Every structure is written in structure tokens, then in C-alpha cells.
Amino acid sequence: xxxxxxxxxxxxxxxxxxxxxxxxxxxxxxxxxxxxxxxxxxxxxxxxxxxxxxxxxxxxxxxxxxxxxxxxxxxxxxxxxxxxxxxxxxxxxxxxxxxxxxxxxxxxxxxxxxxxxxxxxxxxxxxxxxxxxxxxxxxxxxxxxxxxxxxxxxxxxxxxxxxxxxxxxxxxxxxxxxxxxxxxxxxxxxxxxxxxxxxxxxxxxxxxxxxxxxxxxxxxxxxxxxxxxxxxxxxxxxxxxxxxxxxxxxxxxxxxxxxxxxxxxxxxxxxxxxxxxxxxxxxxxxxxxxxxxxxxxxxxxxxxxxxxxxxxxxxxxxxxxxxxxxxxxxxxxxxxxxxxxxxxxxxxxxxxxxxxxxxxxxxxxxxxxxxxxxxxxxxxxxxxxxxxxxxxxxxxxxxxxxxxxxx
Ligand code: CTP
Numbered sequence: 311x312x313x314x315x316x317x318x319x320x321x322x323x324x325x326x327x328x329x330x331x332x333x334x335x336x337x338x339x340x341x342x343x344x345x346x347x348x349x350x351x352x353x354x355x356x357x358x359x360x361x362x363x364x365x366x367x368x369x370x371x372x373x374x375x376x377x378x379x380x381x382x383x384x385x386x387x388x389x390x391x392x393x394x395x396x397x398x399x400x401x402x403x404x405x406x407x408x409x410x411x412x413x414x415x416x417x418x419x420x421x422x423x424x425x426x427x428x429x430x431x432x433x434x435x436x437x438x439x440x441x442x443x444x445x446x447x448x449x450x451x452x453x454x455x456x457x458x459x460x461x462x463x464x465x466x467x468x469x470x471x472x473x474x475x476x477x478x479x480x481x482x483x484x485x486x487x488x489x490x491x492x493x494x495x496x497x498x499x500x501x502x503x504x505x506x507x508x509x510x511x512x513x514x515x516x517x518x519x520x521x522x523x524x525x526x527x528x529x530x531x532x533x534x535x536x537x538x539x540x541x542x543x544x545x546x547x548x549x550x551x552x553x554x555x556x557x558x559x560x561x562x563x564x565x566x567x568x569x570x571x572x573x574x575x576x577x578x579x580x581x582x583x584x585x586x587x588x589x590x591x592x593x594x595x596x597x598x599x600x601x602x603x604x605x606x607x608x609x610x611x612x613x614x615x616x617x618x619x620x621x622x623x624x625x626x627x628x629x630x631x632x633x634x635x636x637x638x639x640x641x642x643x644x645x646x647x648x649x650x651x652x653x654x655x656x657x658x659x660x661x662x663x664x665x666x667x668x669x670x671x672x673x674x675x676x677x678x679x680x681x682x683x684x685x686x687x688x689x690x691x692x693x694x695x696x697x698x699x700x701x702x703x704x705x706x707x708x709x710x711x712x713x714x715x716x717x
Contacts (some may be wrong), residue, residue, distance in 0.1 A: 313327060313340045315481060316387035316413040316421070317485050319359070320396035321349020323429040323462050324471040328393045329354060332362040334478035335391075337545070337691030338526055339669070345369065347384060350600040371414045379638025380411055384419030391481045393454075394471050396429035397439050404442035422485050423451045426477050431467035475548040481532040489701045491532030496568045496624070497525040498579035500540035502558045506605065507590035508522045515666040521687045522632070523580030525550050527693040528576075532703075536568045543667065558582055558610035565613055566622050572702050574626040577614045577653075585610050618652030626703045627697065629653040636660045644676045652676065655699055657685070657692075658690055673701060 315335055317620070320327050326712060335342050344359040344367050359367045371380050384390075392399065392412075399412075408414040414421065425446070433439055434456060443453065455472030469475075499521020503511040518539060525537040526547045540561060543564040546552060553568065558581050569575055584607035612646040614629050631647045633640055642659030659673035672686035675696060685695040 312524065313482070314386050314388050314670035315340045316383060316390045316415060316419075317342055317344045317363070317676065318390060318392040318395075318416070318683060319346040319350040319354070320392065320394050320399035320428075321347050321352060322394040322428050322471075325350050327474045327668045329358060329362055330474045331391070331393055331477050331481075334475065336363065337669075338478070338482055339437075339688035340482065341365075343367075343383065343386070345386045345415055347412055349396075349398070350370075357476060368411050369407065371411050373392055373411060377550050380408070380414040381418045383411065384415035384421070385415070387415070387419055387421045387482060389484055390416060390419060390421050390423045390641050391426075391477070392423065393426040393474075393477055393500050395425040395434040396427075397429045397442075398424070400439060400442045400446065404445040419622075424454060424477075424484050425451055426454045426472045427456045427469075427557040428471035429456070429469050430461055430463075431465075431469045432646070432703055434469045437581060452484065455624070473649060479529070479547070479549045482526065483532075486530050488532035490528055490697065493528075493533045493573040493704065494536070494571060495525075495528045495533045495574045496536045496538065496572045496578065497521055497528065497539070497576045497701075498538045498561060498566065498676035499525065500542035501580040502540045502561055502582045503556055504558065504582045504610070504640060505589040506586050507592065507594045509593050512582055512584065512586065512607075512691060513541065514582060516540075516542075516580035516660060517544055518579075518669040519544045519667070519669065520692065521576075523689040523693040524578060524696065531697060536572070538564045538568060538579070540543050540581075558613065562611055562613045562616070562707075565617055566620065569617060569622040569624050572624040572707065573704055574628065575617065575624050576628040576630075576696070576700070577617075578630045580632065581613055582610055584608065591687060595641060612651070614653065622650075626652045626655070626700055629656040631656060631658045632661045633658055634660065634662045638663070640674055641676065641682055643675060648676050648678075651675050654703055655696070 342363045343365045344363045356367045378590045408417050456469050457468040458468045460466045500512040500518030501516035503513045523533050529535045537550045538555050540554045546591045553564050555564040587606040587608045648656035656676045671689050675683040685692045
């Protein structure tokens with residue numbers, strides 16, 4: 311489920327950090343529209359917000375009256391995030407004013423509001439601001455920060471905006487069902503590299519984005535997440551336990567360690583099937599190798615199959631398979647792999663058209679006792695579709711355990 315997030319930007323210097331927030335939200339698959347106040351545009355211009363959100367940006371309550379934008383925007387949003395929430399913006403919101411597009415949208419919306427205040431300490435501590443915050447809190451607004459630290463001037467104190475990465479994390483979790491709260495989920499992501507020598511390696515095209523999306527989605531649904539990352543070319547998420555495992559051998563060890571006591575393993579990593587048998591301690595030289603050469607490879611352990619047959623097997627195990635096949639052939643290959651590797655679920659995707667390094671995916675979710683389910687869209691949507699199935703399996707297992715008679 312992709313989210314519609316309206317980002318309201320107040321006129322404070324922290325607006326420059328909100329650019330990173332908008333980027334983080336869109337990267338995670340959210341649809342974002344930005345409503346800056348006129349004062350915010352004095353810090354960061356409309357073209358920047360338009361480029362980052364991929365959507366037109368207006369600030370005036372009279373903009374696009376034919377589309378009734380001042381109502382449409384608030385109704386479109388299923389979350390309103392205000393960052394930075396300045397003293398003036400909080401005051402106008404508390405008074406229920408509608409003198410720009412953002413405040414009008416706030417009035418016209420029933421969406422939850424998350425606000426990250428940023429202002430000078432004196433303004434923050436002023437009883438007027440404190441009363442406005444209390445009013446808004448009573449109306450259900452949720453506040454993140456501010457925190458203490460260096461301010462715009464020479465002084466420092468309470469009033470800095472909450473860290474942008476954590477704002478993204480909280481925004482993505484707000485209003486989501488916390489159906490994985492209390493669960494421990496292990497996710498692997500990215501491609502392993504197997505050394506040929508200190509300079510060269512064997513690798514694959516995995517970017518790690520799908521695995522990262524699964525880790526973020528599980529985190530946002532309340533799970534405690536361990537993300538075991540091989541080589542990835544996407545930003546790693548905040549709010550998860552990160553373990554780096556760059557080779558198949560390291561990944562295998564990390565997976566077994568992390569799975570002790572876990573509820574589920576989602577094995578998205580692309581593990582190299584072979585590694586050079588004798589990696590060179592020094593750089594291999596062309597003049598020593600000659601015109602043609604060959605490299606002896608040794609098969610790497612099948613981490614997933616080994617794990618499902620071990621004592622560390624979590625109650626739910628999910629495999630992934632990138633195949634150059636579609637339709638019935640993809641289903642057949644995926645089902646065979648699911649059984650062979652002892653997984654409860656397997657996500658099979660057709661990589662013929664190249665999904666590596668992109669934000670989109672289309673895949674078949676294969677289960678033992680359900681017909682194949684198509685998952686497509688942003689990798690985050692695919693992740694949420696998969697986690698729906700994981701959650702259902704975990705719930706089913708807890709109910710059947712509860713019903714088991716005591717022996
Ligand atoms: N996998 C693993 N260890 C390996 C290879 C793969 O744990 N040495 C896992 C992957 O993380 C993935 C699943 O097995 O979840 C399927 O990976 P894939 O590469 O499609 O399977 P292979 O068994 O390597 O089959 P193929 O011959 O198609 O590469």
C-alpha cells in the first residue's frame with residue numbers, strides 16, 4: 311500500500327533539511343506532495359520541492375481554484391508531516407487559520423498530523439508556543455522533537471529540528487498497522503562478492519533495494535529488524551540492527567547467528583553460487599597468466615537450504631528467486647525452488663527486463679497452501695504484500711500453538 315504524504319514546510323532555516331526528508335519518503339515508495347508556506351519559499355524555492363516530490367507545488371490558497379486544491383490536497387493526504395513546524399505556523403494552525411494553502415489543507419483534512427518543530431529556544435519556551443503545542447496535541451497532533459543543539463545563531467539550546475532520517479522513519483510508520491510488533495525479523499539484502507585477489511571479485515547485479523524495502527516495511531510495522539547487508543548501492547535504513555556480511559561465507563555465519571530466536575527470515579540477498587577456490591593473496595598479473603586463463607571455482611554453501619534444515623530455522627522462512635522466465639515457467643521454477651530449499655514462501659521474479667537497480671518490481675508470491683499471488687509496483691509495495699503473507703502465517707502458527715493440547 312503506497313502512502314500519500316503531504317509535507318508542509320514552515321519558513322525556517324531547517325527547511326533545507328526537509329529536502330532530505332522528501333527524498334527519503336519518495337525513495338521509500340510514498341507519494342509525496344509539498345506545500346511550503348510563502349515564508350518557506352524564501353529558504354528553499356518551489357523548483358527544488360517540485361523536483362524532489364515529482365509533483366507541482368503551490369503555496370497560495372487561491373492556486374488552481376478550478377481544482378479546489380485547498381480541499382483536494384488535504385483529502386488526498388493520508389498523513390500530513392510538517393517540518394519544520396515554526397512558531398508562526400504552529401500559532402496559525404492552533405488558531406485554525408487558513409491563510410495559505412498549507413493551513414487551509416490542514417483544516418480540510420482528517421489525516422493524522424506529525425510535526426517536527428524547529429525554532430530558537432526562546433520562541434520554543436515562550437508560553438504562547440507552549441499553549442499552541444498543547445492545543446494541537448489535544449487535537450491529536452503528534453510531535454517529534456525539537457532537540458537540543460547548535461541553533462542558527464552563535465548560541466545553542468533546545469529548538470533544533472529532529473533528525474531528518476528519524477522523521478522519515480516515524481512518518482512511514484505513522485498510521486500503519488503495527489501487526490509485526492513484538493516480532494523479530496531477519497532480512498538479508500544485496501549481492502555477495504567473492505574475492506579473486508585483493509583487487510578483483512566475482513559479483514552480481516543485485517542493488518539490495520528489495521531487501522532494504524522489506525527491512526523498512528517490517529520496521530514500520532513494528533518489528534525488531536536485523537538487516538544483514540552484503541554489497542548494496544542504496545542507502546541503508548535507520549532504526550534496524552545492521553550487520554555487514556560481504557561474502558557468502560560471512561553471510562552464512564551472520565544468518566545463523568541472527569536467526570536464533572527470530573520469528574522470520576526473509577532471504578533476499580543474491581548469494582554468489584561459486585567462489586574462486588584459491589583467491590590470490592596478491593594482485594594477479596597478466597604477464598603471469600598469458601593470453602588465455604581460467605579460474606577454478608568452488609560452489610558456495612546453499613545458505614537458505616542449510617538454514618531451513620538447521621535448529622536455527624525460524625517459524626517462517628521466505629526465499630527469493632530471480633529467474634529469466636515468466637508465467638507458468640516462472641511458477642514452476644519458483645515452486646521447485648521453494649520446496650528444495652524448505653521455505654514457507656518464495657518470491658519469484660522475472661528479471662528478463664532488468665529490475666536490478668530500479669525501484670519497481672513484479673513478482674509471484676508462491677506458498678505451499680495458497681494460489682500464486684502477483685506482487686507488483688514499487689519495491690516497498692512488493693515488500694508490504696510479502697509481509698502481509700508473513701504476518702498471516704505467523705498469526706496462524708501462534709493460534710495453532712495456542713490450541714495444541716498440553717501433553
Ligand atoms: N541462496 C542461498 N545460498 C546460495 C544461493 C542462494 O541462500 N548459495 C538463496 C537466495 O538468497 C535466495 C534463494 O536461495 O533466497 C534462491 O536463490 P537463487 O540464486 O535463485 O537459487 P540457486 O539455488 O542459486 O539457483 P540457480 O541455479 O537458479 O542460481
